[in-house]
Amino acid sequence: MKKIIFSILFILGVTIVDAQRMSPSDSAAKTEIYSPVPPIVTPGNNNSAPSDAIILFDGKNLDEWVLTNNISKPANWFVENGIITVNKKSGNIQTKRSFTNYQLHLEYRIPENISGEGQLRGNSGLFLASTGGGDLGYELQILDNYNNKTYTNGQVGSVYKQFIPLANACRKPGEWQTFDVIWTAPTFNDDGSLKTPAKLTALHNGVLVQNAVELKGETRWIGLPYYKKHGACPIKLQAHGDNSEPISFKNIWIREL
16 A cells, blocks of 8 residues: 555656646647637728628629519619619518628618608618518618617617617718628527527627627517528518618628638
8 A cells, every 4th residue: 555655646746846847838838729720811991891701782783682572583772872772662682692600791871861750760671581581580670760769679789579789879860880790590400499599799880789699589570589490591681661761781791600
């Protein structure tokens, strides 16, 4: 038994001595990782797209978009002077491509001469995943809430009818505003049941309005949200039809994650 105890003490002593002999830099090196190496991404300036982004609207055309209710037809919203303006007669538009997890940047402008109140004032929506025609999917609300009150889970920056925004960061009508979004798509089991919920972080004009919220399901105007199984989906912009003057968009880009 004494021999065993002596052996253990000897091993411990050697270990302690080795640790004492090791320099701080050698000790630190044991927790340093050199692989894998992150890819190099050149950032943009003034909200311009980084080098690895997919440009969804470059100010010239709507080649990346189709009509939601007839995806065989190109989007026919109005493009002029580097901006898109909603064509209320044509309905919603969505991307040709489908996505799962991503970072998205979008800029929009409420008309300076907007009229109406509540939900009838610059109403539109960014559908983070469009699961079908019309207004099916997960909606981040776009609305003029600069001195315009409405139900708080329906104001700009809300996950419509689900999560109230953390702040009202609206600019005045007529000024350009930004949304920056991190979207994690839901996943589903083989039987169609939910495996992991959708998750959203969103900044409105640089202000955090949704902080890693886990969505309760797809947007429902009436009734409670719920999930149904789907895969990668397009991103959709809403032509709500109620605002007196249609809103405009520009500088839309996405980074797949």
